[in-house]
Amino acid sequence: MVNAKFSPSLMTMDLDKFKDQITFLNKHVDSYHIDIMDGHFVPNITLSPWFIEQVKRISSVPISTHLMVTNPTQWIDQLIKIGSDYICVHAEVMNGIAYRLINQVHNANLKFGVVLNPETKIDVITPYIDLVDKITIMTVDPGFAGEKFIDNTLEKIRELRVLRNINNFGYLIEMDGSSNKNTFEKIQKAGPDIYILGRSGLFGLNESIEESWHEMLEDFNKAKSQIL
Template structure:
């Protein structure tokens, strides 16, 4: 990817202003990040395929589902049924399932992603790295908003860029966790293609989503010298 993309994490939006915030963001972002948690892989229970269908009533942007679940097959089948554009599964629960689920997602004309927890090395996805469309690096412990940023995880983004260049892989690289004014500079140096942006970087900056967006744009420029639309 030649241009950085910001993907808002809708788990962290103000649900009292659901329509207002989505309508505004439709003109400014390239996709939405949907966290689906089952209460087992992580303690929380959050969004669902139903939520994706609700967003689609007012948005035509691609949806990226991040499955923090112990039974990915159950959720993959549901997301295929509603044609969720990106289905991203945790590497930690894919042993024995990876090839089957990646093929199933691709056969449905959708894109398959894999997510790595902070403790999980890039080597864990080596057997199928050439098949996936996106790799998401968790820069926080998963399952809660507002977790401590783990700077050492950025090394995996650098590693993934090097592998992609060397072997001509086609995946995009996404980072997820605590991106904002305090971390933009370090993240930019690692070079992900997609920033998942949540409360600290966007939704928590102001009650007015337009002001929050402009503040985020300024923060990003101040820390990186790069402009976003």
């Protein structure tokens, strides 16, 4: 089993407690996950590059931007300028521009991630899998918080681990969607490197972010003990 890294999804945080929550999480998390949605790729509109700038004012924790957009080329320059540590694009919109995007991000000394929807097979990213720094497996349908967990997505996490070991690839494996006490055990069995935590797994557990964090760790470690 891999050592877990945690990445809170900031679209599910309590924005009226923005500074207090970020200040606490800065001491505990491995990265922040920031969703940008355009209302076209998914039927929702969420965070923005401006939001990333506000986080960076009070945090040095790495930021991973998840672009749920139809036209990622419209966003890359701005995210590079801001300095998003990871820029992650859906495989479903990368056909014909994949190498250009990857090179553009790497030339800026930033890291490139690719995201796969639940229905998208790993074969789609085979041509450039050796070039990406992170692969995110959506374990729910994208676009909204609170979606139902899709169990068969975990097989892609297992497959990515095997491919990485056989080929000595360098990508991290991340899961995104409904990571909480009800799913921790089966997710851990699949073995991603990074767990994205949303409202059901972190921010909605308690009024206090400190209490929520400790409750999440207790749930996570309890699930881990069931496997060991």
